[in-house]
Amino acid sequence: xxxxxxxxxxxxxxxxxxxxxxxxxxxxxxxxxxxxxxxxxxxxxxxxxxxxxxxxxxxxxxxxxxxxxxxxxxxxxxxxxxxxxxxxxxxxxxxxxxxxxxxxxxxxxxxxxxxxxxxxxxxxxxxxxxxxxxxxxxxxxxxxxxxxxxxxxxxxxxxxxxxxxxxxxxxxxxxxxxxxxxxxxxxxxxxxxxxxxxxxxxxxxxxxxxxxxxxxxxxxxxxxxxxxxxxxxxxxxxxxxxxxxxxxxxxxxxxxxxxxxxxxxxxxx
Amino acid sequence: xxxxxxxxxxxxxxxxxxxxxxxxxxxxxxxxxxxxxxxxxxxxxxxxxxxxxxxxxxxxxxxxxxxxxxxxxxxxxxxxxxxxxxxxxxxxxxxxxxxxxxxxxxxxxxxxxxxxxxxxxxxxxxxxxxxxxxxxxxxxxxxxxxxxxxxxxxxxxxxxxxxxxxxxxxxxxxxxxxxxxxxxxxxxxxxxxxxxxxxxxxxxxxxxxxxxxxxxxxxxxxxxxxxxxxxxxxxxxxxxxxxxxxxxxxxxxxxxxxxxxxxxxxxxxxxxxxxxx
Numbered sequence: 421x422x423x424x425x426x427x428x429x430x431x432x433x434x435x436x437x438x439x440x441x442x443x444x445x446x447x448x449x450x451x452x453x454x455x456x457x458x459x460x461x462x463x464x465x466x467x468x469x470x471x472x473x474x475x476x477x478x479x480x481x482x483x484x485x486x487x488x489x490x491x492x493x494x495x496x497x498x499x500x501x502x503x504x505x506x507x508x509x510x511x512x513x514x515x516x517x518x519x520x521x522x523x524x525x526x527x528x529x530x531x532x533x534x535x536x537x538x539x540x541x542x543x544x545x546x547x548x549x550x551x552x553x554x555x556x557x558x559x560x561x562x563x564x565x566x567x568x569x570x571x572x573x574x575x576x577x578x579x580x581x582x583x584x585x586x587x588x589x590x591x592x593x594x595x596x597x598x599x600x601x602x603x604x605x606x607x608x609x610x611x612x613x614x615x616x617x618x619x620x621x622x623x624x625x626x627x628x629x630x631x632x633x634x635x636x637x638x639x640x641x642x643x644x645x646x647x648x649x650x651x652x653x654x655x656x657x658x659x660x661x662x663x664x665x666x667x668x669x670x671x672x673x674x675x676x677x678x679x680x681x682x683x684x685x686x687x688x689x
Numbered sequence: 690x691x692x693x694x695x696x697x698x699x700x701x702x703x704x705x706x707x708x709x710x711x712x713x714x715x716x717x718x719x720x721x722x723x724x725x726x727x728x729x730x731x732x733x734x735x736x737x738x739x740x741x742x743x744x745x746x747x748x749x750x751x752x753x754x755x756x757x758x759x760x761x762x763x764x765x766x767x768x769x770x771x772x773x774x775x776x777x778x779x780x781x782x783x784x785x786x787x788x789x790x791x792x793x794x795x796x797x798x799x800x801x802x803x804x805x806x807x808x809x810x811x812x813x814x815x816x817x818x819x820x821x822x823x824x825x826x827x828x829x830x831x832x833x834x835x836x837x838x839x840x841x842x843x844x845x846x847x848x849x850x851x852x853x854x855x856x857x858x859x860x861x862x863x864x865x866x867x868x869x870x871x872x873x874x875x876x877x878x879x880x881x882x883x884x885x886x887x888x889x890x891x892x893x894x895x896x897x898x899x900x901x902x903x904x905x906x907x908x909x910x911x912x913x914x915x916x917x918x919x920x921x922x923x924x925x926x927x928x929x930x931x932x933x934x935x936x937x938x939x940x941x942x943x944x945x946x947x948x949x950x951x952x953x954x955x956x957x958x959x960x961x962x963x964x965x966x
Contacts, residue, residue: 527694530694530695530944530948531943531944531947532902532906532943532947533906534824534906534907534910535905535909535924535943538909538924538928539924539928539936541928542929542931543928621821625821628823628825628826629823632823632825632826632829632910632914633913633914633925648823648825648826648829651826651829651830654829654833655833656833657834667822670821671818671821671822674821675817675818675821678817678821
């Protein structure tokens with residue numbers, strides 16, 4: 421398992437490094453069209469060929485990876501903060517607050533994640549600028565993805581509230597606000613970190629699903645979702661295998677996160 | 690409690706549609722052939738939808754009499770649309786879930802029986818890879834390989850159910866009384882049916898309940914991308930067209946199915962626990 425985690429770290433570092441160096445590795449950018457070489461196979465000029473309108477696929481994969489890998493953690497951070505605020509606070513306050521927060525959480529959880537996401541995303545403006553579509557997609561993931569984490573945090577904060585050291589601090593006259601920030605929140609940190617890491621691959625996959633269904637990042641901005649949409653036009657797998665590069669990259673990255681996650685889950689447990 | 694959650698689910702959906710940007714816009718109003726009276730009629734009809742509370746309350750009143758309204762985008766009664774499309778989705782979900790559980794139980798049980806680390810690693814890697822592939826990609830690949838949509842649903846649900854089932858089996862097989870039973874020479878079949886399955890049945894039922902929710906979620910990309918005219922595709926079309934009556938009804942239906950599956954699993958699990966106690 422240790423070897424797996426090391427390998428996962430190396431792979432993630434490589435993918436992150438390559439996407440960070442996208443401007444240097446693919447200076448022409450993701451939107452430049454090579455009209456004379458549309459839908460071309462891999463060559464020296466275009467390592468992964470070009471797409472249907474002549475854009476370099478290698479450049480699009482690099483820039484798309486950068487967008488997905490930067491914004492999925494940002495959405496995960498937002499959802500974890502919301503979960504900490506709603507779940508953590510409700511668990512700490514207990515009683516009616518905890519019941520209310522859990523009722524809202526149950527309401528969200530009673531709808532399948534993909535159904536909720538698709539419904540909510542379709543209700544947002546679809547015909548917007550590419551940059552805005554990136555923000556809308558990942559903000560939506562952040563705002564809708566807090567429920568499971570909130571449930572976990574509510575339970576953890578509830579157990580902390582009933583723990584001996586918190587009771588002792590309360591009996592010693594520590595103010596509720598100080599008790600929460602100084603004694604409860606630091607003890608919730610391992611759970612928060614674990615929830616943050618768990619959310620990243622979930623959001624990467626969710627963005628990919630939205631992109632394929634045409635509700636993700638708008639053209640010409642690339643993301644793993646919009647790159648995978650290209651698979652819709654395939655006739656057979658063996659004919660143009662280079663079109664699967666973005667899928668392979670996504671699977672490698674999500675698998676690497678899963679390996680790292682097992683460590684986070686151990687820490688949280 | 691379940692009824693309240695279902696009603697709130699529908700209300701959440703209605704509120705989301707009402708608050709969505711561009712809710713007031715209606716393409717019909719741009720038609721130059723429409724008279725002032727027609728435009729006023731459209732405006733009045735849209736105006737009635739503004740109060741989300743009143744709108745949802747009147748919907749509930751009509752729904753109690755079996756009247757689910759008319760789809761704005763498809764122009765057909767919602768009841769007819771749901772009635773026509775439900776059998777396909779039901780068949781797809783039943784077959785998908787059946788296949789997923791067949792695969793889950795076969796692989797998890799064989800891994801527990803064989804106790805070969807290579808086999809265990811292989812099945813874990815297989816489920817791990819499937820877990821890392823987006824549901825929509827599996828739907829696209831099913832179109833590409835010309836395999837039924839139910840198999841795509843099975844492959845979306847399988848990795849999630851496999852992980853839980855495998856862990857439950859590993860835990861159940863490591864119980865001290867099972868080690869003793871094995872040492873005393875009890876057959877694997879007897880151990881499984883008398884000592885393992887009864888222990889893990891409540892948890893397994895809970896996973897089965899959750900798997901229904903997973904399958905319902907998976908039905909959307911599968912039906913949308915495979916061109917299967919079921920409830921999932923209808924939900925997709927309703928979401929894109931911001932079709933309030935259709936979307937609210939589908940949300941209520943999906944919430945009801947999910948809650949019924951989970952509550953059913955809980956009730957059976959509770960009954961089994963009581964029987965064992």
